[in-house]
Amino acid sequence: MNTNTKTAPKPKTATYKKVLEKKAEEVRRSMSAQKAAQVVSRLDVPSDEGDLSQQHHEEWIFLNRNSIDMKLLREISDALHRIDLGQYGVCLECEEPISTKRLDALPWARFCVTCQEAIAARIAAGEMENEYQEADR
Numbered sequence: 652m653n654t655n656t657k658t659a660p661k662p663k664t665a666t667y668k669k670v671l672e673k674k675a676e677e678v679r680r681s682m683s684a685q686k687a688a689q690v691v692s693r694l695d696v697p698s699d700e701g702d703l704s705q706q707h708h709e710e711w712i713f714l715n716r717n718s719i720d721m722k723l724l725r726e727i728s729d730a731l732h733r734i735d736l737g738q739y740g741v742c743l744e745c746e747e748p749i750s751t752k753r754l755d756a757l758p759w760a761r762f763c764v765t766c767q768e769a770i771a772a773r774i775a776a777g778e779m780e781n782e783y784q785e786a787d788r
């Protein structure tokens with residue numbers, strides 16, 4: 652039966668894993684919903700230049716939004732990977748534990764608050780790719 656319950660190393664991690672998996676599912680669902688909406692809007696063939704540029708604009712928003720979702724999905728899958736490796740909840744920069752409060756708000760957080768702020772400042776100064784800026788949703 653449940654003989655392993657006592658030896659389970661980090662029950663908290665299991666909770667985050669569930670939250671992360673649920674969030675990934677949500678993002679995937681919202682992405683496919685957007686795709687479906689996009690296909691429907693394509694059925695209205697643009698009749699003149701004005702409609703055409705409107706269509707391009709919507710496409711741009713769609714792609715842009717999708718890349719934000721893709722980024723979030725990647726961060727979530729990285730976090731799940733860290734759970735599997737037993738490295739979850741540790742700052743990738745200074746290797747200090749990330750506070751529970753922060754993980755509760757942002758389960759895919761890669762850095763502690765201090766490091767994240769330092770990184771944000773470096774991005775703002777143009778010293779770093781904003782690849783390292785976290786998705787805040």
Ligand SMILES: [Zn+2]
Nearest residue numbers: 742745763766
């Ligand atoms: Zn740190």
